[in-house]
Amino acid sequence: MMGPAHSLSGAAAWLGVGAAAAAFDHPMPWPVLLVGALICAGAALAPDLDHKSATISRAFGPVSRVLCEVVDKLSYAVYKATRSSADPRRSGGHRTLTHTWLWAVLIGAGASAAAVTGGRWAVLAILFVHLVLAVEGLLWRAARMSSDVLVWLLGATSAWILAGVLDKPGNGADWLFTAPGQEYLWLGLPIVLGALVHDIGDSLTVSGCPVLWPIPVGRKRWYPVGPPKALRFRAGSWVELKVLMPVFMLLGGVGGASALGYL
Secondary structure (H helix, E strand, C coil), X not given: CCHXXXXXXXXXXXXXXXXXXXXXXXXXXXXXHHHHHHHXXXXXXXXXXXXXXXXXXXXXXXXXXXXXXXXXXXXXXXXXXXXXXXXXXXXXXXXXXXXXXXXXXXXXXXXXXXXXXXXXXXXXXXHHHHHHHHHHHHCHHHHHHCCHHHHHHHHHHHHHHHXXXXXXXXXXXXXXXXXXXXXXXXXXXXXXXXXXHHHHHHHCECCCECCCCCCCECCECCCCECCCXXXXXXCCCHHHXXXXXXXXXXXXXXXXXXXXXXX
């Protein structure tokens, strides 16, 4: 999938979680619903850190470009070191390490740990990174026409405002985890969900996605999970643009309305 579809699917997924939470009598405060959807939209771009031409490689200028090159090499090294004889040879690391459930869980757990131990500045950093990515994904046309600095300023300002809103009593800093010192522990959840939604989206394309690694499937350790080939599509095709993206918007709207008690 392309960046905009990934971000839309991530936002829709978190809004769906909000609807489920409300159905089980543990509704999200509206700031948690909003911030979680934006984080999830941004996190849904992050697995493409292994792709030097992806949206995320342009999001933070030279820093993200260098990081993508490093992650690409790391992913390729892990693939070569762990591939079985049935796995094909590759020339790069795209759709390997960062496109697995294990990577999603580790990144989300790391973010939660940073939010709890690092205090306000760690929370602001997590929000800033994912809000910039959300702008790049959801508002990609405007982001391409604007300067990077304007996008970064928007991300920084939004992060500061939203963190201030969440910090107010009852607005969700301690949503889900209420013990002292566990404020913002939930921030890792939309990050995990966004990465997994990205992987599921990529599994629908012609190449599939090795989301189950390191669990082997048959003789392959990097098995490209996906539906039957007749049901797959190419990234950027009309199926993605004319069918899936409107469906994500519809599901997101329904999920958000349900989460807020309007349905």
